[in-house]
Amino acid sequence: MAAEPAAAGGLRAPVPGRCGYFVERKKRFCKMIPAQGRRFCGEHGHQEEENDRKRIPCPLDPKHTVYEDQLQKHLKKCNSREKPKPAYFVQDINAGLKDATEILDEQALQEALNDPKNGESAFKHLKQQASILGNMEKLHLLGPGRCFIEFGAGRGKLSHWVDIALQDAENVHFLLVERATTRFKVDGKHRKRDYIFERLQVDIQHLCLNKVPILEKEKLPVVGIGKHLCGAATDLALRCLVESYATQYDERNEEPSPKRFKSDKTDIAFNNSADERSGKNVSENWKPVAGIVIALCCHHRCQWKHYVGREFFRTVGLGPVEFNYFQRMTSWATCGMRETITEASTVDAKSKDQSSDTEEHDQVHNRMECSSDSLQGLLTVEERKQIGRLCKLLIDQGRIKYLQQRGYTAALQYYTTVSLENVLLTAVPSQSSVPQPTA
Numbered sequence: 001m002a003a004e005p006a007a008a009g010g011l012r013a014p015v016p017g018r019c020g021y022f023v024e025r026k027k028r029f030c031k032m033i034p035a036q037g038r039r040f041c042g043e044h045g046h047q048e049e050e051n052d053r054k055r056i057p058c059p060l061d062p063k064h065t066v067y068e069d070q071l072q073k074h075l076k077k078c079n080s081r082e083k084p085k086p087a088y089f090v091q092d093i094n095a096g097l098k099d100a101t102e103i104l105d106e107q108a109l110q111e112a113l114n115d116p117k118n119g120e121s122a123f124k125h126l127k128q129q130a131s132i133l134g135n136m137e138k139l140h141l142l143g144p145g146r147c148f149i150e151f152g153a154g155r156g157k158l159s160h161w162v163d164i165a166l167q168d169a170e171n172v173h174f175l176l177v178e179r180a181t182t183r184f185k186v187d188g189k190h191r192k193r194d195y196i197f198e199r200l201q202v203d204i205q206h207l208c209l210n211k212v213p214i215l216e217k218e219k220l221p222v223v224g225i226g227k228h229l230c231g232a233a234t235d236l237a238l239r240c241l242v243e244s245y246a247t248q249y250d251e252r253n254e255e256p257s258p259k260r261f262k263s264d265k266t267d268i269a270f271n272n273s274a275d276e277r278s279g280k281n282v283s284e285n286w287k288p289v290a291g292i293v294i295a296l297c298c299h300h301r302c303q304w305k306h307y308v309g310r311e312f313f314r315t316v317g318l319g320p321v322e323f324n325y326f327q328r329m330t331s332w333a334t335c336g337m338r339e340t341i342t343e344a345s346t347v348d349a350k351s352k353d354q355s356s357d358t359e360e361h362d363q364v365h366n367r368m369e370c371s372s373d374s375l376q377g378l379l380t381v382e383e384r385k386q387i388g389r390l391c392k393l394l395i396d397q398g399r400i401k402y403l404q405q406r407g408y409t410a411a412l413q414y415y416t417t418v419s420l421e422n423v424l425l426t427a428v429p430s431q432s433s434v435p436q437p438t439a
Helices: 068-075 107-113 120-138 157-166 213-218 232-252 264-278 310-315 320-329 347-354 363-371 381-405
Strands: 055-057 065-067 146-151 172-177 197-200 222-230 289-297 408-414 423-429
Touching: 055 068, 065 068, 120 157, 120 222, 120 289, 120 423, 146 157, 146 213, 146 232, 157 172, 157 222, 172 213, 222 232, 232 289, 232 381, 289 381, 310 381, 320 381, 381 408, 381 423
Parallel strands: 146 172, 146 222, 172 197, 222 289
Antiparallel strands: 055 065, 289 423, 408 423
């Protein structure tokens, strides 16, 4: 890109053929291309004295402006307008209340782990992904005939490595759930394959899996996965899987038993043909959710209204007020009290170097939370860390009880040493029909 020519007075002049408006916030001239014969682009056209047309902020997104006499036309095509909701969007289906570490490695990642081109940050994520896949393999969740749903997918790296670990297994599909528009996705590496690698741009809070076309059509057991699924997003994902999807799936498949005949042979043949017509798995133990593997983080961003362990809290005499205290103290587990208010104020500047890593959780907010409480100086660093870890464990225990009450064998375990957020939540049906490994 051509450098901006210098002008008199030390300031740089705008690049020829580009807008002449100086953007004070960026300390440079606007680089948009104006219309022929104009000095300024459409966004800054009101700067021209000869232009008597008035520009106003867009009511849908005040970050950009529009000519007042073209407002109605703009509203019909503005990128910020409300778009039609897809069939799998069901408002607040997983929201809950309406009111207010075993370290395993997966062989599929060994080449990437040993690649010297990967820097420290990339190596850290690869180690975590390798351990997550190792735990999935231990639970016999890596196999054919599955639909893997990655919640909070970001760039989709976890699904990417699951796909590589499966080594072209048959009848496997991937759904990547992410509410934000993401750059540098790995989806392009999977477009030429003969299976679904689909991205669902929707908040987990509103995701109804029963209405996702591929799940309606294939009737595959799903495996819910996630790496650093922040705070309340974990609770939304759990409810989406075991409550909204699994429960509704079971209700949808409860049909009257067919009329029985006196002949045993006829009876068997009739029932087999009925199962084939309905596409049901003949295994009585088959479950719509084959397993859940989620790396937890950011407990300080949990919310009582979404929390799946409310019943557990009430059974031990706790409620929303106590939850709020525990939720805030979870941040002590990852920052102790070493961050002072002055030091924390510099975190934002330092974090700019890490901003390209979209898969990392919000550590800046966490550190500020630690440095702004009123108990600094009363407890040692280790005491605060221990209390923080216990608060995280208490919240996670509520999630475990929630899964157990719904027929799952659930567990918490440490899965990595390269991150302070190092707890993995796993769950499989208590009477799982997942095939056991053969010798």
